[in-house]
Amino acid sequence: MEFDFLSPVSDNILDEVTHLNAQTIGAQLKLHTSEHGLPDLDKVNVAIFGVRENRRAVREDSTPDFESLRRQLYSLYPGNWRLNLADLGDIQEGDAVEDTYYAVSKLCADLIKQDIIPVILGGSQDLIYAQYRAYDHLDQMVNLVNIDSKFDLGDADKPISNQSFVGKIVVDKPYNLFNYSTIGYQTYFNSQEEIELMERLFFEAYRLGEVTSNIGHMEPIMRNANLVGLDIRSIDSASANSDYFSSPNGFNGREICALSRYAGISDKVSSFGVYEYQNEMNKLTDTLVAQIIWYFIEGVNYRTNENTISAKKDFIKYQVPIDDDILVFFKSPVSGRWWIEIPFLNSVNNKLKRHTLLPCSEEDYLEACNQVIPERWYKAKRKNEV
Template sequence: MNLALFFDSLPDELTAASAAPTTVAAYVTRFAETFPDWRAADLALIGLDEWRGTAAGAPPPGCHGANRVRERFYQMQRGSGPLRLVDLGNLRPGLSLEDTYQRLREIVAALLEANTIPILLGGGHDLDYGQFLAYEPQHEPTPAINFAVIDSRPDMAMPHPGTAPEDSHLRRLLVHEPNFIFSCAHLGHQQYLTPPDVLTAFEKLHFETMSVGELRTDRRLAEPVLRQANFLSIDIAAIRWQDAPGYYPASPFGLGNEDAAQLCWYAGHNEQLTSIGLYGYRPDHDPHGLAASTLATMLWYFIEGHHHRRPETGFGTYRFLTYTLVLPGTGRGTPTELVFYKSRRSDTDKWWMEVESMADHSVKRIVPCTHQDYLHAAQGDLPQRWIRTQALLG
């Protein structure tokens, strides 16, 4: 597939060869005159400037959010590991918004097939629909995927002529046919912005939600959720305006910039995660480049986390400590034992839990969990994560 047909090259100021040898710019292969070899890369940066799905419309001409973030990102010092990152330039929008979604679908799918992680930067949050479509299976059986969204509110509005796609894109993902979703997690919602019926719907679907208050109290709670995701979609509106003044309408509440960077670090570590999108940045609302710096730092931490990925396979082998807990088994649908695994690596505190379907014992999943889940089970209580997974297994 000739991806170069879909992209515009980067402006001269972003491809100049005068970068200091220790900066990110010195190690990124950028689209200037020659399109980068994306098949040989670990990660590929893609700039987006599509705003037809937003209520506010496009920023003024010349305000390209992805380029603004690149300016800050390229100036940063490279991380601790080898960097095989390409910058494919900026995607040309399709003739219609739906064309852009389909274009994104084809590009992300091609990168996934090459084991290159797409990093989507800019445009409306509704563009994650194109990111999502890339995971639609082309063959049976249907592999179920897990995804996570970080946003100040779940975008679950009922679509009608007056609804902007950015306000209903999450609903569109969840009702898409064929349904190839196993689980969805929504992180960072603010209670006063979220209709109660939306949270009730997520609970009935057995999807996990985590409010901004919970994350700010202990952001480590998000680690197992992000460790399970196959792709991640982030709206800059999840970050409080003081730390990222690049969206409208502004909100003084939300995640801090350090919270956002830590969540991207967790996501980068996840060897199952194969794409990430950072959406919603409007440079015309960011006169001092503060939001651009926040997003650039989030990118840096995601890429550095990617360098520290280690395969977490071989459950039940010497790689893991195995803990088997005997439970009372008080009734039908209640397990008599639970099995937990903990990585033996000294630099991590990662736990997993084995969930066997009570309806079909041949169906089993090993899901990321916390040490706290193990402690709950040790006291005879079924962890909520086990209950949710059991319900999803059917």
């Protein structure tokens, strides 16, 4: 694999790796070094890389440097994992921002085709647009989950920024987006126009209080995602603080790590990005971001590979009549997780066939038994009909 735009992990970090305990993540990673070049990715499951890009931030800051973050990540001990990990170094700023986007999408697409999950350490969050464009040639519609206090829809007619990238994803060709979900939005950070647009597009939005009251309800949302982005600014200032942002409300450390683990354990999530990393973040924030990545990898290790046709054959099927519909639920006898079937229309693009089973919770099934149609089923059905 040749990617000239990747720079190696710094020699400062490599020197420190030699002094780490042999059981730490840093001592076990396959590393991109100036001496040996890119590592052999054979049998690698997760590949980490940084993107030193910040030019499309509304408040542009210095180019992010991930050295202190790597220092915290490398010092952690892995769980009882059966995974091989690599750190490919950093993508530097291109001559134009579009050059950086191209490098990110090209690298992500190449890794995904090799069944390697890219974990992106990013500057400004508009890089999710590049992460999304990696799926252009993978012949599938995708579901994007954004852990964020804002929707980031913005004005699609204006230049892309870290507060308007979703609008560009919606309107730019090729159209790969099937569903967009925001986890942890805070109403006072979003205009009523954007909130109403989310409804009209049948996208999913979960308020911060709704999520934190029962974090487990987000597991089916993550189980249906193909790519996940996490805005560090969705974390409260007690857990992650810097001069760049500071909000009293947001996810705490335990909650954000739980969401990250749900993303990792999802059989469908094939790329994961952590964005809005800034140089002035303190050691506490670096430690938390390192643990967020740790929990994502922990989730990947415990995947059950139930997102397959052969696995579905063993599912227990339940049929629930509601009005003129019959809702069909499936339950895995292995994990105890639930899915609901979405009616598929023959006139719809064949890319959508992969979305006929929608992850749900047991609570959705019980509510259906009480003649309450799950809202997520309704929205997914409407998107199939549009």
